Amino acid sequence: MDLTALTDKLTAGLAGLHYGDQPTALYEPIRYIMALGGKRIRPLLTLLGAQLFTDELDGALKPALAVEVFHNFTLMHDDIMDQAPLRRGQPTVHEKWNPNVAILSGDVMLVRAYELLLDMPPALLAPMLRRFSQTAAEVCEGQQWDMNFETETQVSIAQYLDMIRLKTAVLLGFALELGARLGGASEQDADHLRQFGVDIGLAFQLRDDLLDVYGDAATFGKRVGGDIVSDKKTFLLLTAQAQADATQQAQLARYIGQPVADADAKVQAVRAVYDKLDVRPQTEALINRYFADALHHLERVATPAARKEPLRQLALQLLERES
Amino acid sequence: MDLTALTDKLTAGLAGLHYGDQPTALYEPIRYIMALGGKRIRPLLTLLGAQLFTDELDGALKPALAVEVFHNFTLMHDDIMDQAPLRRGQPTVHEKWNPNVAILSGDVMLVRAYELLLDMPPALLAPMLRRFSQTAAEVCEGQQWDMNFETETQVSIAQYLDMIRLKTAVLLGFALELGARLGGASEQDADHLRQFGVDIGLAFQLRDDLLDVYGDAATFGKRVGGDIVSDKKTFLLLTAQAQADATQQAQLARYIGQPVADADAKVQAVRAVYDKLDVRPQTEALINRYFADALHHLERVATPAARKEPLRQLALQLLERES
Numbered sequence: 001m002d003l004t005a006l007t008d009k010l011t012a013g014l015a016g017l018h019y020g021d022q023p024t025a026l027y028e029p030i031r032y033i034m035a036l037g038g039k040r041i042r043p044l045l046t047l048l049g050a051q052l053f054t055d056e057l058d059g060a061l062k063p064a065l066a067v068e069v070f071h072n073f074t075l076m077h078d079d080i081m082d083q084a085p086l087r088r089g090q091p092t093v094h095e096k097w098n099p100n101v102a103i104l105s106g107d108v109m110l111v112r113a114y115e116l117l118l119d120m121p122p123a124l125l126a127p128m129l130r131r132f133s134q135t136a137a138e139v140c141e142g143q144q145w146d147m148n149f150e151t152e153t154q155v156s157i158a159q160y161l162d163m164i165r166l167k168t169a170v171l172l173g174f175a176l177e178l179g180a181r182l183g184g185a186s187e188q189d190a191d192h193l194r195q196f197g198v199d200i201g202l203a204f205q206l207r208d209d210l211l212d213v214y215g216d217a218a219t220f221g222k223r224v225g226g227d228i229v230s231d232k233k234t235f236l237l238l239t240a241q242a243q244a245d246a247t248q249q250a251q252l253a254r255y256i257g258q259p260v261a262d263a264d265a266k267v268q269a270v271r272a273v274y275d276k277l278d279v280r281p282q283t284e285a286l287i288n289r290y291f292a293d294a295l296h297h298l299e300r301v302a303t304p305a306a307r308k309e310p311l312r313q314l315a316l317q318l319l320e321r322e323s
Numbered sequence: 324m325d326l327t328a329l330t331d332k333l334t335a336g337l338a339g340l341h342y343g344d345q346p347t348a349l350y351e352p353i354r355y356i357m358a359l360g361g362k363r364i365r366p367l368l369t370l371l372g373a374q375l376f377t378d379e380l381d382g383a384l385k386p387a388l389a390v391e392v393f394h395n396f397t398l399m400h401d402d403i404m405d406q407a408p409l410r411r412g413q414p415t416v417h418e419k420w421n422p423n424v425a426i427l428s429g430d431v432m433l434v435r436a437y438e439l440l441l442d443m444p445p446a447l448l449a450p451m452l453r454r455f456s457q458t459a460a461e462v463c464e465g466q467q468w469d470m471n472f473e474t475e476t477q478v479s480i481a482q483y484l485d486m487i488r489l490k491t492a493v494l495l496g497f498a499l500e501l502g503a504r505l506g507g508a509s510e511q512d513a514d515h516l517r518q519f520g521v522d523i524g525l526a527f528q529l530r531d532d533l534l535d536v537y538g539d540a541a542t543f544g545k546r547v548g549g550d551i552v553s554d555k556k557t558f559l560l561l562t563a564q565a566q567a568d569a570t571q572q573a574q575l576a577r578y579i580g581q582p583v584a585d586a587d588a589k590v591q592a593v594r595a596v597y598d599k600l601d602v603r604p605q606t607e608a609l610i611n612r613y614f615a616d617a618l619h620h621l622e623r624v625a626t627p628a629a630r631k632e633p634l635r636q637l638a639l640q641l642l643e644r645e646s
Contacts, residue, residue, distance in 0.1 A: 023464060112460070115453065122449070125448055126448060129438075129452075134438075140427050140431045
């Protein structure tokens with residue numbers, strides 16, 4: 001199946017999920033956040049992982065949906081912690097209802113994610129649930145590091161990369177590994193696919209950091225420079241801070257962490273430092289390295305190259321690259 | 324093993340659990356809440372359930388600890404929602420750290436609870452994880468009903484009993500069912516034990532409602548009348564409201580839901596209505612009925628009566644009854 005057919009399969013599967021009925025305040029927020037949409041990348045990776053090895057994808061559907069429900073659970077709880085007012089242009093659950101509802105509905109979503117994973121061949125159940133639990137804990141660790149970094153003055157680039165690996169990349173890796181094992185992959189092939197997913201996840205997050213500063217306002221969907229305005233310690237800022245000379249350090253210090261009346265001036269000033277230090281090409285180089293590492297892992301998977309094409313296409317789409 | 328030996332086994336097991344190390348803000352609160360103590364009733368029920376059928380209890384230890392970790396996860400999240408400042412006389416996690424830490428640490432606890440359940444015979448894994456997930460969702464439903472009831476004017480006694488069944492009793496039932504299955508019980512015996520646990524849980528919660536009003540201040544540990552002062556819709560209040568004549572309705576309405584300067588006068592006035600309506604003996608009668616139902620289920624379990632003695636003793640202790 002191509003990406004469109006797989007997405008249709010996921011959409012139908014999501015529409016068929018039953019989370020629960022009563023009390024409404026517990027289950028309505030789950031239906032609400034799941035209906036907000038999104039690109040369904042993670043469950044797509046699970047189906048694509050299975051499809052590398054088999055054409056029988058029905059057995060991978062519920063586990064794929066489990067990954068999507070888990071991902072939305074993390075969004076619901078992260079939005080409380082980040083006090084985010086909007087998610088995909090709509091009010092977040094804690095805003096539309098209240099934080100208590102968002103806590104408890106999120107808890108049930110995590111339970112439902114585990115429940116959806118139970119429809120698996122018995123031999124895979126314990127090992128895959130163990131891997132899922134490890135991944136889930138790592139995602140929480142990533143969120144905690146991300147919150148810690150907000151108030152820490154010294155964050156290294158290595159710490160930042162480890163944070164985005166935990167918060168974002170490991171779940172993409174697990175989604176693929178899960179699908180691969182469900183499709184009948186060897187442990188070795190599944191591990192290569194996990195690493196492919198992690199590398200793509202890292203590249204994807206770095207590209208997000210890059211687009212925030214250098215993206216096209218018309219297509220980015222978010223306000224360009226938002227990370228700079230909010231003093232977010234991204235790969236770009238940490239790289240600039242690590243490489244700036246005394247003058248550039250002073251320029252950054254005048255804006256970062258300071259109350260600034262003119263947000264546009266702040267974005268321009270910080271971007272000027274980035275430009276002088278070649279932060280953009282440095283970031284692009286790291287994205288390219290992760291992408292190359294990912295493709296290297298994909299090449300080593302023992303399945304015909306033609307079978308790998310939809311997965312390679314999705315990776316290209318995610319990074320908005322050509323060829 | 325008697326109750327003391329089983330409790331020692333649990334204490335050693337809990338001391339050996341490793342939740343994770345970094346970031347500290349994620350894992351330290353887990354160690355903190357788990358170290359606050361408590362009677363460890365739920366994991367004790369799991370071991371007692373297993374011991375009805377086998378003397379080999381090592382295989383039931385990790386699943387028993389899973390139930391205790393899950394229970395403490397619900398306490399950590401409930402305390403945020405209830406804005407509770409203290410838990411077992413110590414600051415709650417959201418007070419000692421902050422609500423975000425309590426949300427995220429709680430999330431990891433739920434993950435760790437599932438992880439601890441994975442050490443189970445393969446044949447039991449899927450069915451018991453399914454039962455656990457159902458129970459976990461029910462506990463969340465109970466908490467949501469409990470929060471809903473705070474602002475609802477009409478709560479029936481049936482709704483209240485269903486709420487405490489979900490919020491408190493089903494987990495005691497699951498703890499026993501799990502232990503029984505791990506000990507080798509038939510599905511039928513495990514189901515009787517589940518129902519025994521649910522009935523004991525209902526009786527236990529009603530006894531808690533009763534002690535709040537009629538308990539001995541010296542031994543109760545909490546302020547006597549606290550439920551009355553906070554307008555909590557307990558079995559006692561709902562029964563009184565359902566049976567009060569016009570004069571008594573007016574007496575209740577003068578105090579319940581009203582800002583009252585003299586808390587002791589409020590407790591005395593509401594208790595006077597309870598006394599006139601025989602609410603205390605009515606509550607005791609219902610506790611006795613649940614206790615009798617519980618024993619009836621225990622009798623039907625196909626194992627020698629001598630094996631049932633420690634479980635019967637625990638039930639008696641829980642309800643502070645003799646013989």
